[in-house]
Amino acid sequence: MNDKLKELAELMFPGIEKSVEDYEKMYPERKLEEGARVTRFAPSPTGFVHMGSLLSAFEDYKAAKDTNGVFYLRIEDTDSKRTVENGIVGILNDLKNFDIIPDEGMIDEEHSIGEYGPYIQSERKEIYHAFAKDLVLRGLAYPCFCSAEELDEIREIQELNKERIGYYGSFAKCRSLSVDEAIEKIKNGEEFTVRLKSPGDFNKKITLHDEARGDIEFPENDLDIVIIKSTDKLPTYHFAHLVDDHLMHTTHIMRGEEWIASFPIHDQLFEIFNFEKPKYVHLGVVMKIDEEGTRRKLSKRKDKEASVEFYHKEGIPKEAVKLYLMTIANSNFEEWFLENPDSDLSEFKFDFKKISASGTLFDVEKLLNISKNYFSKLTANEIYDNLLVWTKEFDEEFYNVLVNNKEYAISVFNIERGGVKPRKDYTSYRSIRNFVFYMFDDLFVSPDYGWNKITDKEEIKNILNTYVDKYMDFTDQEIWFNKIKEMCDELGYASNMKEYKKNPELFKGNVADVSGVLRIALTSLSNTPDLFLLMKLLGEVKVKERFLKCINN
């Protein structure tokens, strides 16, 4: 019988010489300090990273880094249909944009670093085959010759009889094939998959100790799942998970909650090989609320904010995105960051217990708020440098303006910056132009003046002319403002807000309205930083020019 099994195994996996033990020796235990975690990000090479994947990559990275562990990148390309050209480089770039640099794994389409490779599954075929062959030899795996049609038939029967669906027990036809029959079919050139001969009992229970969710109980797996596919002889996820995560010595499997249900399979596989089991952490999916108000998974196809590239294009700083990811990754992070606003992210320790089990709603508002606060802490020089990089790629016109007016631009970014109550308005590099365009003649081309309180053209002209003729004085803020008040008195506007509020009918308007006219004439906007600072920076000549331009408009 043993010889027969040998013959079968040889037929199924010709030329596979190495044994499981050989591989065990080739990939010895990692030499890491006590408690160091080994994690991995294992995407399919589909070209770009989804927000949900980025979150999990970030969590993997953080979990490893917190313990001086290892974070590696493994490419799961066992589904050739999904593989995309240059997919690995795309993933690497997306990760790099968020400072997630793997310690090991693929570094471009063909090369990798690290001692536990290959880090791309299509190149690990013979390793999987060695493990599968071992199973065949032990009578724990067998070739299955069922066609897709036959499998469909089985399912239909099961559905009809309201029986549990799957390839198990008496439904597992090929399980009962004799070794001789199997040998003969293979010799006849019949296509086959390799299935696990599951030793599980559906009536027995096993427990998943999820690091984030606690204990979850399941029936044992009794499905004879496919471990090696027929056409390309590549492993299924389940089998690759066993082989790779064992040989690469992953300590913590962090993955989406859609994997919870297949835990019994994975547990059984580790059990059969008597391998040390990794710890599991299942992450909630990232959701969004769509137009109809229903919750659904954030979709790469439908939602622009789902693709990581979107943040790059919008110019939302990676630091802000990371802060946001951390706040949805660990519920206690937000409070910690509030108490330690100047601490580095690396000082916060990621905690599996603080991972939310329910799907997190992706909240762009909150991200922008975090981004806004982040911008408020930058210096004008930092903003200039970063903006230069961003505009070079996405806004050539603005880029040229910045290059030609470096010192001036920095002064503009410096308005109301710093101090205890810094200005908070920029939310992204893209948004900056809308907040400062009026400070640059080249960008202030055909302004759309947003008159609100005082809209009468003649009155506006009157105010502007009077101001330029008699009251323009930039000596200092107090003098500047006193002059405006004087002008208000002359023109019949209230210079004192309290008096105005007492008797509004005595005045044409108030000093705020008049200031508003000056502000809009100068910038076209009713919402800008301190008007005095703007005027002073632009200088008398420019201010006059602007008012003239406005009058003639």
Place this chain on the structure above:
RNA sequence: GGCCUGUUGGUGAAGUGGUUUAACACAUAGCCCUCUCAAGGCUACAUUCAUGGGUUCAAACCCCAUACAGGUCACCA
């Protein structure tokens, strides 16, 4: 249909039997400050933790049932 998970305000959530009359943050509204914004300060915003029942002197927290949402049951990961 079987198995599994989740359900605290507009949002993210804290909280696992009694100093919680449910933290904190975002959003929203109002007031103050102010030339205008932004910021900041103050205030408001769940009499209630999906629903129903039970256990208990006491429940968001324990138990049961129901509802809703999601996952999974592929030679996809």
